[in-house]
Amino acid sequence: ARAEAARVREALARSRARRPFLVALLLALAAGLALSLGLQRATERARAAAEAELARANAMLGFLEQDLIDRANPLVLGKGAEVTLKDVLLGARERLARRFADQPITEARLRLSLAVLFNTLDLWPESEREAAQALQSFERELGADSPEAREARAIRVRVLSRMTRFDEARQELARLDAPASGAHELHRRRLAEAARSTLLLAQGSFAEAVPVLRHAIAAQDAVRTGPSTQRDSLVLDLITALGLSGEGAAAVREYEAFEADLAARPGEHGILRALARLGVARSLSLEGDHARAEALLQEARAVILAQLGEDHSRYLSLLTELLGIAFRQGDWERALPIARDVHARIRDRFGEAHLATWVSLGNVGRTLYESGRSAEAAPVLAAAHRQLVAGVGASNPQAQDVGFVLASAQLSLGDAGAARATLRGLDPALLEKGRATGHWDASVGLLRGLLALREGEREAARTALQAHLPRLDEAPGLAHSRLLREAREALARLQAGAG
Numbered sequence: 001a002r003a004e005a006a007r008v009r010e011a012l013a014r015s016r017a018r019r020p021f022l023v024a025l026l027l028a029l030a031a032g033l034a035l036s037l038g039l040q041r042a043t044e045r046a047r048a049a050a051e052a053e054l055a056r057a058n059a060m061l062g063f064l065e066q067d068l069i070d071r072a073n074p075l076v077l078g079k080g081a082e083v084t085l086k087d088v089l090l091g092a093r094e095r096l097a098r099r100f101a102d103q104p105i106t107e108a109r110l111r112l113s114l115a116v117l118f119n120t121l122d123l124w125p126e127s128e129r130e131a132a133q134a135l136q137s138f139e140r141e142l143g144a145d146s147p148e149a150r151e152a153r154a155i156r157v158r159v160l161s162r163m164t165r166f167d168e169a170r171q172e173l174a175r176l177d178a179p180a181s182g183a184h185e186l187h188r189r190r191l192a193e194a195a196r197s198t199l200l201l202a203q204g205s206f207a208e209a210v211p212v213l214r215h216a217i218a219a220q221d222a223v224r225t226g227p228s229t230q231r232d233s234l235v236l237d238l239i240t241a242l243g244l245s246g247e248g249a250a251a252v253r254e255y256e257a258f259e260a261d262l263a264a265r266p267g268e269h270g271i272l273r274a275l276a277r278l279g280v281a282r283s284l285s286l287e288g289d290h291a292r293a294e295a296l297l298q299e300a301r302a303v304i305l306a307q308l309g310e311d312h313s314r315y316l317s318l319l320t321e322l323l324g325i326a327f328r329q330g331d332w333e334r335a336l337p338i339a340r341d342v343h344a345r346i347r348d349r350f351g352e353a354h355l356a357t358w359v360s361l362g363n364v365g366r367t368l369y370e371s372g373r374s375a376e377a378a379p380v381l382a383a384a385h386r387q388l389v390a391g392v393g394a395s396n397p398q399a400q401d402v403g404f405v406l407a408s409a410q411l412s413l414g415d416a417g418a419a420r421a422t423l424r425g426l427d428p429a430l431l432e433k434g435r436a437t438g439h440w441d442a443s444v445g446l447l448r449g450l451l452a453l454r455e456g457e458r459e460a461a462r463t464a465l466q467a468h469l470p471r472l473d474e475a476p477g478l479a480h481s482r483l484l485r486e487a488r489e490a491l492a493r494l495q496a497g498a499g
Contacts, residue, residue, distance in 0.1 A: 086121055089114060093130065108137035108148070115155050122313050122349075124163045131155040150176060150188055157195035161202035162313075164355040166392065169199050190219035194230065197237060202355070204398035206244035207436035213238040227265060232272055239279035245436045248283035248476070255280035271307050274300035275314065281321045286476045290325050297321055311349050316342060316356075323363065330480035332371035339367040355398070358387040362402035369405055370482050374412040381406040385422075394425050397434025404431065407447050408483050416454040423447055439475050442468040446487045453490055465491040 093114055100107035111134040118127035135152035142148055153176050160169035173195055180188040193216035200209035213234055220231045235258050242251035258276050262269045277296035284293035297318055304315050319342045326335035343360040350356055365381035368374075385406050388399035403422055410419035426447075428440040449464030465487055478484055 086123065089117055089121075090126065093126075104137050105141050105148075108134040108141070108152075111137070112148075112152055112155065115152075115159070119155070119159050119162070122311075124159050128156065128159045128163065131159060144175075145178075145180060145184075147180075147184055147187055150180070150184075150191055154191035154195040158198040161195075161199040164202065164353075164391070166199070166203060169202075173199060186219065186222055190216065190223050193219055194234060197234070197241075201237060201241060203392065204355075204359070204396060204401075205433045206241045206397075207246075207433055209241045210238065210245055210247065213241060227261070236272075236275050236279055239276060240282075243280065243283040243286070244434075246286075246438070246476075247436070248286045251280055251283035252287075255283075270303050274303035274307075278304070278314065278318050278321065282324055285321075285325045285328055288476070290329055294322070294325050297325075311345070313349075313356075316346055316349070319345070320360070320363070323367075327367065327370065328477050328480065330370075332367065335367050336364075336371060339364045353391070355388075355392060358384050358391065359398050359402070362388070362398075362405065365402070365409070366405045369409045369412070370480065372482070374409045378406070378409045378413060378415075381409055395427070395430050397430055400426060400430045401434055404443070404447070411447065411450045411454060412482070412486065414454065416451060419447070419451055419454070423451060437475065439472055442471040443483070446472070446483060450487060450490060453494070458494060462491065462494045465494070 093111070096107050096110055096114075100110070111130040115127045115130035115134065118124070118130060131152050135149060135156060138146055138149035138152055153172050157169045157172045157176065160166075160172065173192065176188070176192045176195060179185060193212055197209050197212045197216055200206075200212060217231060217234045217238065220228070220234060224231075235254065239251050239254045239258065242248070242254060255276055259273070262272055262276075277300040281293040281297045284290075284296070301315075301318055304312070304318060308314050319338060323335055323338040323342060326332075326338060339360075343357070343364050346354070346360045347357045362381060362384035365377045365384055368377035368380060381402060385399065385402045388396060388402055392399060394400075394403075403426055407419050407422040407426065410416075410422060423444070426444055428444050431440040431444070432438075445464050445468035449461045449468065452458075452464060453461035469484070469487055469491060472478060472481075472484055
């Protein structure tokens with residue numbers, strides 16, 4: 001019995017000694033099985049992902065070959081050598097839904113690319129449609145706060161702004177302003193600032209756009225260093241905004257830095273150089289270098305015509321800058337035909353309801369007034385002002401600007417009652433938002449002085465004219481200002497004791 005008990009104890013001891021090894025073996029076998037199953041699942045997932053990626057690649061290749069390259073063939077579209085990028089893109093977008101029916105995210109990304117291209121071609125309704133469809137798909141598939149959805153929303157803001165659908169643009173911008181989480185915040189801020197700058201420029205708030213553009217460029221540099229299409233576009237807008245807001249010297253510095261940057265890059269950048277020259281011409285002209293400004297515009301003209309066409313907004317902007325140069329030189333015989341031509345082109349291109357149409361009509365009235373034809377100018381300016389106030393509100397900087405010229409024309413005609421009503425709606429602070437000259441309070445003060453004179457308040461008129469004229473004598477771009485000339489003549493009569 002004792003021997004048997006000893007054998008049992010020894011067997012038990014041996015069993016206990018082996019147990020950890022058995023447990024370890026079982027654990028190793030379990031881990032190996034789990035690893036094998038994990039690897040098998042990962043392989044299956046990788047295979048599925050590869051197959052999905054292959055399907056996407058094949059669909060993209062088919063879209064590229066059949067919907068873009070083949071459709072660019074003159075024999076396919078039946079337009080001979082007249083086939084255009086616009087024709088190809090408009091045809092391709094109709095087949096996106098069929099070709100990518102089971103790949104909604106790929107379809108949305110392509111629609112977003114089309115939206116950017118349509119925007120560049122000034123096909124704004126088409127661009128807005130593609131951006132809206134892309135946004136809807138991204139929100140459904142990836143969520144409203146996804147980087148893709150935010151990018152689509154930013155493009156919508158830009159396009160809606162150019163279509164002067166400002167309320168919708170502001171609503172989309174408010175959604176874009178909602179903070180993003182983590183690493184997406186910098187990307188969101190870049191998109192929001194760039195979109196905001198487009199809205200401000202479209203509304204004529206050029207001075208407000210300048211710091212926003214600088215923030216957008218800084219955010220772009222934080223996301224990506226080096227040249228990019230987005231950064232180039234922002235810099236071009238900054239050059240233009242600086243010139244329009246009265247910061248001519250800063251605009252020239254930005255232009256020269258951009259030219260140096262382009263010279264250091266490989267490749268040919270003719271269209272970028274042309275657009276930069278278009279942007280800086282106003283600043284050079286305001287500084288008195290009309291010859292250089294016009295030379296740059298004429299160099300840019302051929303490139304813009306060849307690459308964008310005579311109906312593109314950039315070419316219409318170039319004609320407007322040529323008008324400005326003639327205007328600042330007092331060359332009314334040259335300026336008036338350009339003003340009328342630009343207005344007709346803009347009206348035909350964008351329609352009667354577009355902000356640019358009303359602004360260009362105001363430029364016709366402005367040119368008539370400055371050339372001494374106040375009787376012709378007043379009804380034109382009144383129509384432009386009425387449309388601007390109805391369309392974008394009396395506080396819009398461009399509505400304020402046209403209202404200022406309208407009041408000047410009304411005073412020139414001796415219509416004190418109409419001038420008083422127009423002057424009542426003018427605000428120097430709002431005028432500064434458009435073109436930050438630093439002299440709008442003095443300019444409005446001159447109008448009030450001339451109105452006082454028309455109403456027989458000679459001392460009030462003398463005080464106002466004496467206070468404000470010296471501030472405007474050296475202001476850039478006013479060498480041929482009719483308002484200044486009439487104000488000087490009025491003060492001279494007052495000081496001489498004449499009526």
